[in-house]
Amino acid sequence: MNWQSDSNGIETTFAPVLEQWYELHKRDLPWRHTLDPYAIWLSEIILQQTRVAQGKPYYERFVTTYPTVADMARADERELLRLWQGLGYYSRARNLHQTARYVTEKLSGKFPDTYHELLKMKGIGNYTAAAIASFAFGERVPVVDGNVYRVLSRVFGIDEDITTTTAKKTFATLAMRLIQTANDPATYNQAIMEFGAIHCTPVAPDCLLCPIQQQCVAYLTGRQHRLPVKSKKAPVRERYFNYLVFRNEGRLALRERTARDIWQNLYDFYLLETDEPKTALRDIPLSDPVAQVVDQSVPAALPVESMQLLSHQRIRARFYLIDVPDELINSLPIDLQWYLPVEISNLPKPVLITNYLDQQFG
DNA sequence: AACACGGGGAC
DNA sequence: GTCCCAGTGTT
Structure with missing residues (x-):
């Protein structure tokens, strides 16, 4: 099936249906109670390649210890790394500190407020820039993370290897088209990730209770366990x-x-x-x-x-x-x-x- | 394009 | 054991 044809109308209903699903099923998470770009940035860095359950206590400790970006900018890097201890990918902590100091000293404490400006910060890539821009500032730019690859590859039956550059472009293009029909970009971005995290999971997705079961190419063709396609990594x-x-x-x-x-x-x-x-x-x-x-x-x-x-x-x-x-x-x-x-x-x-x-x- | 970079939880 | 997580930076 060629997903670009939108033969069953899923492309236009996808975003609103997920937004509706989200309002019913979303988890109560601490970073969902704020519009402060600093707090949202902090949560997104912590959650890179990290499960919500693992990152949550670290987020609580960081917002308590450093309530503002200026507080973090003032921190000793060793103290910050000590707080980060056990989370892994320690370059995230070093980049966190560097960006906090940059925002405080060069930007007068005001966080960049567009996707393109956010992208210039150390430690902020495509995903995180889109997350902050949409959550904090309402910009209509799609997040593309592991959840999004999984949900989109299944719903639209895309079997390109998600580790390749061409596949990344395919997903980014589709994601950009899908967010245009969202009622609210922030809600939609949260929704697709939440849907991937707790419903359209890597193993044992809950297809029987899925709101888009009858539009999902993977379900209709029995391929939900084979998508997304991801080439193997090097041995340890x-x-x-x-x-x-x-x-x-x-x-x-x-x-x-x-x-x-x-x-x-x-x-x-x-x-x-x-x-x-x-x-x-x-x-x-x-x-x-x-x-x-x-x-x-x-x-x-x-x-x-x-x-x-x-x-x-x-x-x-x-x-x-x-x-x-x-x-x-x-x-x-x-x-x-x-x-x-x-x-x-x-x-x-x-x-x-x-x-x-x-x-x-x- | 390929690789390096942590640690943990679910199965 | 395997997979992979609200990815980014470097080579």
Whole structure:
């Protein structure tokens, strides 16, 4: 079937029907009670690639801690990252801070109020610009997120691979046409995402109670479980992290991660990554300052093993707790610094590190 | 165009 | 185990 022909009239009824469905079924979420572009922006950044249930408590904490964009602009980046800890994709937090400062200092605290101006901000792409522009300012521009790909691919029977550029263009064009018939662009955008999130779900969509069942190409052809089409991702990379946890007088040596890698600007311990799993400290090749220190130090505990699963990596970590004699505490690599437990608790850390600290010392 | 970037929840 | 989430930035 060629969806462009609109042979069953769905193109003109789609938006109003979804808006009607939304008014009946929408969830009560905190960011739906505000028109403040700052709060809406904050919620949209948090919700990027993040489920509502996971993001909601973070949103509450952020709006409480930083009620205005000026409050966030004033914040220490480390404190902001600490609040973000556990949410993942930490570049979102760094971009959040950068944009808060830009809006406060260069735009006199006034958020950009059009799709095209919003798009210029760090961390705001097509989706988020459309979301803020429509929710806060009523601009008639369609959001296209994972929910929208799923709903549109099913209703209109589009089987293009949604990871390709041409497919993205197809969906964007269709979405732009559909929003023209909406009674209210903000309501419609909320509606199509909410519909995808709680009704037209990835597995087990509720087709039997669907308001557009008889207009849905996927349902009518039994293809709802095969749409959207999405080509497979690369297999997860296996990584082996050997952490040397240096301790002295109750303090631990940590360093900020600065490399172009995961967990940028978060803190962890001295790390030796190996291509294969190593089960003993003596099997790990150590370079000089550290090798000296390890030789003259005392293993303080059995190694702790831990695994962290990311979308794209599986990290198998071993932590070697090592007591360092006083005379060697200044011999360690310069990027390592000694922190008291109370200081460590205030540093932003990957979940892998937090879990280890709980296990070893908690 | 392809890839990197977290963590968790649902099945 | 698999999928994928109110995506964006870089190469």
